[in-house]
Amino acid sequence: MPWAAFKRCLSLPNITSITFEPRTSYIGIYPFPGHEIGSIPLVLTAFSYNPDIWRILDKDPSQAPLHTDENGSPNMVNLYTTESLSLSPLILRIRETLQSLTLPIEIAPLDRMVLLSWPQLRELSLSGQFPNGVTPSLLRNFVTTLPRLAKLSVQLARKAGATIPLRPQVMPHDAIFSVDSISLRELSIRDQPRYYYNLGFSDVARCWYAPIWSSGEALSVLRRMEMPNLHTLELVYETDNDDDELLRHISSSFPRLTHLELHRYRKDRKQIVPHAHVARMLASAASLRSINLNLDFHDDPKLYCENMAERSRYKRVQDGRGWELASILGACPRLEYVALLTHGLNTSFWLQFHPTRCAERRCTSGPVDSPPLPHYPEIL
Numbered sequence: 001m002p003w004a005a006f007k008r009c010l011s012l013p014n015i016t017s018i019t020f021e022p023r024t025s026y027i028g029i030y031p032f033p034g035h036e037i038g039s040i041p042l043v044l045t046a047f048s049y050n051p052d053i054w055r056i057l058d059k060d061p062s063q064a065p066l067h068t069d070e071n072g073s074p075n076m077v078n079l080y081t082t083e084s085l086s087l088s089p090l091i092l093r094i095r096e097t098l099q100s101l102t103l104p105i106e107i108a109p110l111d112r113m114v115l116l117s118w119p120q121l122r123e124l125s126l127s128g129q130f131p132n133g134v135t136p137s138l139l140r141n142f143v144t145t146l147p148r149l150a151k152l153s154v155q156l157a158r159k160a161g162a163t164i165p166l167r168p169q170v171m172p173h174d175a176i177f178s179v180d181s182i183s184l185r186e187l188s189i190r191d192q193p194r195y196y197y198n199l200g201f202s203d204v205a206r207c208w209y210a211p212i213w214s215s216g217e218a219l220s221v222l223r224r225m226e227m228p229n230l231h232t233l234e235l236v237y238e239t240d241n242d243d244d245e246l247l248r249h250i251s252s253s254f255p256r257l258t259h260l261e262l263h264r265y266r267k268d269r270k271q272i273v274p275h276a277h278v279a280r281m282l283a284s285a286a287s288l289r290s291i292n293l294n295l296d297f298h299d300d301p302k303l304y305c306e307n308m309a310e311r312s313r314y315k316r317v318q319d320g321r322g323w324e325l326a327s328i329l330g331a332c333p334r335l336e337y338v339a340l341l342t343h344g345l346n347t348s349f350w351l352q353f354h355p356t357r358c359a360e361r362r363c364t365s366g367p368v369d370s371p372p373l374p375h376y377p378e379i380l
Contacts, residue, residue: 003029003036010040010090017046017100022371028082034089044094045120048102049087050127052371053157053193080131083107092116104128105156114142123151127192129208130156150185151232155192158209181225186232189218194370195236195265196294196341196348200303201373212265216242219249230254236263239271247281257285258334261292263341273297275321279328279338288332292350292366293325294341303343304373318342322353322363330355339366347372 006029009015084107091101092109095116100123108126124146126139143149181187191212198210213221218237233254237246243264250260260282266273273295282291301307301314318340325338339350350366 003033007033007036007040010042010044013041013043016043017048018044019046019048020050022050022052028079029086032085032089034085037089037093040093042090042094043097045097046100047091047094047098048100048125049104050102050125051104053128054371054373080106084109088112096120099123101125102127105134106131110134110138110142114138114145116145118146120148121146122148123186124149125151125153125155127153127155128157130158144180148183150183152184152186153188153190155188155190157192158211160206160209177221177225181227183229184225184227185229187225187227187230188232188234189213189221189236190234191236191263194348195263196296196303196343197370197373204373213237214240214242214267215246216240219246222246222249222253227254229256231256232259233257234261234263236265238265238267240267244281247278251282251285254285255287257287258289259292260285260288260290263294263296265296266298269298271298276324276328279325283329283331286333288329289334289336291329291332291335291338292341293338294369297321301343303348304346305343306345318351319363322351323361326353326355330357337364337366341369 009018083104087103087107088109091098091103092112095113095118097120098118099120101121102125105126105128124143139154143152191210193204193208193210195210195212197204198208199205213236215237218235219242222235231254233250235250250257250262264273264278275293275295275297278293278295282288299314299317301310305311322338322340325340329335329338335355337352337354339352342349342351348369350369352364352366354362354364
């Protein structure tokens with residue numbers, strides 16, 4: 001990336017937000033711009049760099065061979081370090097005006113960020129693969145420095161064989177979820193990459209360890225967090241004996257909750273999902289406007305299944321379940337739709353079922369849930 005071009009964008013007074021497309025896989029600014037950043041009158045309020053998690057399947061940037069700089073001289077740093085050296089000066093420079101920040105955890109200079117004030121930051125999203133040298137306590141300490149935080153999304157993968165304990169602890173003083181959450185409006189506690197990829201593809205399972213909470217662990221954390229203003233909740237968990245109590249807590253403890261997304265996985269892979277029961281447990285949440293459900297049905301077609309007869313059969317089954325769920329959850333007086341996760345030919349997306357009171361009974365395609373997996377022969 002030419003520094004002159006990026007510097008020009010940063011210097012324009014009417015530019016307040018910069019976002020890189022998700023398919024961006026690498027940022028390198030030569031020479032590293034730290035010595036020039038201080039002289040630019042920056043007014044950025046939002047910055048987003050969120051590269052595709054699947055880039056690691058192609059080639060792990062942390063293990064990249066030597067590359068050369070603009071003069072052809074060997075550069076001893078790996079690509080993650082190059083990204084960090086390129087972007088860290090900018091991130092630290094705009095901390096006073098920044099309201100929204102999205103970064104890969106591999107390049108975020110948390111050790112320096114935690115020492116500074118971030119008076120305007122309201123939205124924080126960290127993704128990627130948890131690097132060596134970064135601990136959950138460091139992340140917790142940084143979050144506690146954000147007085148105006150309203151939206152927190154942490155989507156971190158754990159590399160297979162890593163020693164860092166990413167599975168959130170459920171002790172009274174855990175590393176992250178003991179922070180003050182009174183003002184929190186959006187909370188995403190999710191898998192990265194999606195757990196259904198680990199179940200469906202051996203290459204993904206070999207690359208990433210995918211710990212997800214049990215119902216009891218999720219319930220313990222949510223009970224401990226005081227979130228009266230929460231309006232969006234995303235939660236991923238594996239069922240245990242506390243499943244009903246977790247659903248009951250979600251439906252009764254957040255009076256302003258308008259959007260709920262649940263990824264509920266079966267611990268017993270032979271279990272038939274009681275989808276109607278799950279819906280009845282959630283139907284008392286009067287404030288809900290939209291619900292996304294990944295219920296891990298036993299008869300879901302394989303990810304990216306190309307058997308059209310099988311896909312046609314399941315479409316009829318899914319439609320029946322979708323309308324049944326929409327009917328039960330129609331007890332939520334403000335509900336606009338309930339969506340079921342659908343594994344298409346090359347991506348997974350949400351299929352939305354709108355109840356009759358929304359002008360007409362209809363089914364529409366919603367957003368994609370996660371970036372499509374690269375079509376590597378050894379995976380597919």
